[in-house]
Amino acid sequence: MTASPDGHILIAGGGIGGLSLALGLARKGFRSTVLEQAAKLGEIGAGIQLGPNAFHSFDYLGVGDQARSMAVYIDSLRLMDALTAEEIANIPLDEPFRRRFGNPYAVVHRGDLHGVLLSACRDSDLIALNVASQVTRYEQDGDAVTARLASGENVIGSALVGADGLWSAVRDQLIGDGAPRVSGHTTFRSVIPTEKMPEDLRWNAATLWAGPRCHIVHYPLSGWKLFNLVVTYHNDAPKPVAGQPVAKDEVRLGFEHVHERARQIIDHGEDWKLWVLCDREPVENWVEGRVTLLGDAAHPMMQYYAQGACMAMEDAVCLSHMMAQYDGAVQEAFAAYQAQRIVRTARVQLGSRAIGDHIYHPDGAHAQVRNAIMKAMTAEDYYDRLDWLYGGTGMAG
Numbered sequence: 001m002t003a004s005p006d007g008h009i010l011i012a013g014g015g016i017g018g019l020s021l022a023l024g025l026a027r028k029g030f031r032s033t034v035l036e037q038a039a040k041l042g043e044i045g046a047g048i049q050l051g052p053n054a055f056h057s058f059d060y061l062g063v064g065d066q067a068r069s070m071a072v073y074i075d076s077l078r079l080m081d082a083l084t085a086e087e088i089a090n091i092p093l094d095e096p097f098r099r100r101f102g103n104p105y106a107v108v109h110r111g112d113l114h115g116v117l118l119s120a121c122r123d124s125d126l127i128a129l130n131v132a133s134q135v136t137r138y139e140q141d142g143d144a145v146t147a148r149l150a151s152g153e154n155v156i157g158s159a160l161v162g163a164d165g166l167w168s169a170v171r172d173q174l175i176g177d178g179a180p181r182v183s184g185h186t187t188f189r190s191v192i193p194t195e196k197m198p199e200d201l202r203w204n205a206a207t208l209w210a211g212p213r214c215h216i217v218h219y220p221l222s223g224w225k226l227f228n229l230v231v232t233y234h235n236d237a238p239k240p241v242a243g244q245p246v247a248k249d250e251v252r253l254g255f256e257h258v259h260e261r262a263r264q265i266i267d268h269g270e271d272w273k274l275w276v277l278c279d280r281e282p283v284e285n286w287v288e289g290r291v292t293l294l295g296d297a298a299h300p301m302m303q304y305y306a307q308g309a310c311m312a313m314e315d316a317v318c319l320s321h322m323m324a325q326y327d328g329a330v331q332e333a334f335a336a337y338q339a340q341r342i343v344r345t346a347r348v349q350l351g352s353r354a355i356g357d358h359i360y361h362p363d364g365a366h367a368q369v370r371n372a373i374m375k376a377m378t379a380e381d382y383y384d385r386l387d388w389l390y391g392g393t394g395m396a397g
Contacts, residue, residue, distance in 0.1 A: 007030055007031060007158055007328055008030075008031045008032070008033065008156075008157040008158050009021075009025055009030055009031070009032040009033075009157055009158065009159050009160075009161060009323075010032070010033055010035060010135075010145065010147050010155055010157035010159065010160045010161070011032055011033065011034045011035065011160075011161050011163055012035050012135035012147065012160065012161065012162045012163060012164040012168075012169070012170050012297075013034070013035070013036065013037075013162070013163035013164035013165060013168075013295075013297070014034045014035075014036030014038070014041050014129065014131070015043065015114070015163065015165065015295070015312075016043070016110075016113065016114055016117060016295075016309050016312055016313065017163040017294050017295030017296070017297075017309075017312030017313065017315060017316060018034055018036070018161075018163035018164075018294070018295075019034065019114070019117040019118060019120075019121050020057065020061055020117060020312065020313045020316035020317070021161060021163060021294060021315070021316035021319060021320065022034050022121050022124075022127045023061045023062065023063070023117060023120055023121060023124070023127070023316070024060065024061055024316045024317055024319070024320030024321075025126070025319075025320050025323060026121075026124045026126040026127055027060075027061065027062055027320065028320050028321075028323060028324040029126070029324075030126065030320075030323055030328065031126045031127075031128075032126065032127055032128070033127075033128040033129075033130060033155060033157065034121070034127065034128065034129050034130065035130050035133040035134075035135050035147060035149070035155060036129070036130065036131050036132075036133060037132070037133065037134030037135075037150070037164070038131060038132070039131055039132050040131060041114075041118055041129060041131060042111065042114065043110045043111050043113075043114035046109065046110060046189050046190075046191045046221070046228050046230075047107055047108065047109055047110065047191070047219060047221045047228030047230075048107070048108060048109075048110050048113065048306070048308075048309050049105070049106075049107050049206055049219075049306035050067075050071065050105065050106045050107065050108055050113075050309075050310065051101075051105055051306070051307065051310055051389065051390050052098075052101035052102060052103035052104065052105060052390040052391075053101075053103075053310050053314060053389065053390050053391070054067075054103075054309070054310045054313060055067065055068070055103035055104065055106075056102070056103060056317075057310070057313035057314055057316070057317050058313075060317045060320075061117075061120070061313070061316070061317070062120065063116050063117065063120050066116045066119075066120070067108075067113065067116055068104075068106075070108060070109075070112045070113075070116065070222075071104075071106035071107065071108045072106060072107050072108065072204075072219070072220050072221060072222070072223065072224065073093075073104055073105075073106050074093060074105065074106065074107055074204050074205050074206055074219060074220070075092070075093060075094065075203075075204045075205055076090050076091055076092050076093055076204075076205045076206075077089075077090075077091040077093065077105070077205065077206050077208075078090050078091075078203065078205040078206070078207045078208070079207075079208050079210060079359075079374065080207060080208065080209045080210070080262070081209075081210065081211075081259075081367075081371060082209035082210055082211030082214065082215065082216065082255075082258040082259060082262045083211055083212070083257075083258060083259055083367075084259060085259040085261045085262060088210070088370070088371050088374050088375060089374040089375065089377065089382075090205075091379060091382045092379050093105045096379065096383075097379075097383065100383050100387075101383075101386075101387075101390045101391060105206075107206060107219045107220070107221060107228070108221070109221050109222050109226070109228075110309075112222065113309070130155075132151070133149050133151070133153075133155070134149060134150040134151075134169075135147045135148070135149060135160075135162075135164060135169055135170060136148055136149065136150050136169050137169065137173055138160050138170065138173065138291055140288075140289050140290055140291065143158060143290075144156055144157070144158060144290075145157055145158070145159055145160040145289075145290045145291060147160055158290065158328075158330055159290045159291070159292075159330045159334070160290065160291045160292075161291075161292055161293070161294050161319070162174070162291070162292070162293045162294065162297045162298075163293075163294040163295050163297055163312070164297050165295070165296045165297055165300075166180055166278060166296050166297075166300045167180070168293065168296070168297035170291065170293060170297060171286075171293055171297045171298070174286065174288045174291055174293065175283060175285075175286065175293075177280065177281075177283070179240075180240065180278035180279065180280050180300060181278060181279055181280055181281065182237065182238065182239060182240055182276060182278050183276070183277045183278060183279065183302060184234055184235065184236040184237055184238075184276075185232055185233070185234055185235075185237075185276070185277040185302070185356065186232065186233060186234075186235050186237045186241075186254075186274055186275070186276050186277070187230060187231070187232040187274065187275045187276075187277055187303065188230070188231050188232070188246060188251045188269075188272045188273065188274050188275075189228075189229065189230050189272070189273055189274075189275070190229045190269035190270055190271060190272050190273075191221065191226050191227070191228055191229070192226065192227050192229065192268060192269060192270060193225065193226060193227075194220065194224055194225060194226060194227055196227075196268050196270075197218070197227040197265075197268060198264060198265070198268065201218065201261075201265065202220070202227070204220065205219065206219040206306075207219065208360065209258070209262040209265075210359065210360050210361070210362075210367075210370075211255070211257070211258045211262070211361070212257065212361065212362070212363035212364075212367070213233055213234040213254075213361050213363070214231070214232060214233035214234070214254050214255055214258065214361065215231070215232055215233075215360045215361060216229075216230075216231045216232075216255070216258075216262055216265055216266070217229070217230040217231070217232075218230070218265060229265060229266075229268075229269045230303075231251060231254075231255065231265075231266060231269075232277070232303075232360075233253075233254030233255065234254075234361065235253075235254060237276040239276065240276050240278050241274060241275060241276040242275050242276075243273050243274075243275065244273060244274050244275075245271070245272070245273055246272050246273065246274045247272075248266065248267070248269065248270075248272060250272075250274075251266050251269070251272050251274075252266055252267075277302055277303065278300065279300045279301050279302050279349060279352070279353070280299070280300050280349075282299065282342075282345070282346035282349050282350065284342065285338070286298045286299075286338060286342075287334045287335060287337075287338050289331060290330050290331060290334070292319070292334045292337065292338065294312060294315045294316065294319065295308075295311065295312030295315055296308065296312065298315065298341075298345065299311065299345040299346065299348070299349055300349075301345075301348055301349040301352045302349075302352040302353055302356055303352070304352040304353070304355040304356045304359075304360060305348055305351060305352045305355060305389070307348050307352070307389070311344075311345055311348055314341075314344075315337075315341055315345075318337050318340050318341055319333070319334075319337045322334075322336045322337045322340070347388075348389070358370065359374075
């Protein structure tokens with residue numbers, strides 16, 4: 001398996017970030033080959049939240065209408081006290097929010113979003129999609145990069161972008177910073193039919209119940225047919241785990257101290273699976289010649305800003321833009337991409353950790369201070385705090 005390197009970009013990973021990059025490059029006239037290690041292109045997981053910056057990216061990638069058609073537009077971001085069941089904050093996402101940021105806030109099933117991107121990629125003559133193609137190493141020589149696959153095959157291109165996630169083999173070779181940082185926070189996920197969600201909690205909101213060393217999130221999905229449940233607590237888990245089935249009793253263990261109204265959400269969940277959350281320290285460089293990183297391979301982050309997929313799509317937009325701006329001069333484009341993205345993505349990485357500690361999981365007086373500050377804030381106050389994030393600065397100049 002080989003290809004001419006001239007203007008041909010190899011993309012390791014066929015997730016949301018990798019497919020977004022392939023689309024962005026195609027819209028600028030660049031050919032790409034997506035090398036996905038799985039035998040079939042698809043996404044595991046359930047719901048994800050999409051800030052206005054995600055919709056900026058969709059529009060740039062040419063899939064804005066399709067993305068909007070399958071999203072659920074929630075009315076607010078709602079923060080509840082998991083100990084008292086009292087509302088702490090309710091951030092409206094109505095017309096003033098959309099006017100301020102130029103786009104809505106929505107929630108969507110990850111598989112539905114991936115499907116939109118995949119369909120658009122399949123419609124492009126400039127994108128090749130290869131499965132069972134795990135990139136294990138790369139070599140550079142002059143104006144070409146060779147991706148070595150686990151199968152023993154080689155693929156040659158003019159550049160390689162590692163969009164191969166938290167355990168990126170491309171990152172391992174480029175940066176060599178070892179295993180991800182294990183946070184000790186364990187997340188459990190379930191998706192249930194809407195009729196199984198307690199009727200008095202079927203809110204059209206992304207709702208977060210914040211408690212000591214734990215939190216619970218729920219919101220509607222797929223045209224209100226489903227509810228996404230995500231519950232997280234600190235259990236000092238020592239090693240990474242992804243998608244492991246778990247009994248409901250184990251999920252309950254971290255929430256015995258919270259209000260019954262919040263705790264009942266767990267009882268309604270079925271087929272729970274667990275993930276031990278990991279991230280990495282921000283780095284100052286993720287470019288080596290004709291090789292660079294994107295999304296979780298470059299800047300894996302905790303879930304607390306709900307921005308992992310959004311940052312990967314922004315990366316794709318920025319990198320595509322720079323490739324066009326520098327007329328396909330890979331090394332110049334990659335350097336400009338990195339310069340545009342390093343600080344923004346590091347801010348989200350570090351900010352996600354801080355939110356977990358100071359907004360989602362505090363106890364005692366710390367939690368009381370949080371409640372007092374957040375209750376006193378107006379909608380405009382929240383919008384001002386979020387402007388750096390949802391405005392999309394750092395995507396494409």
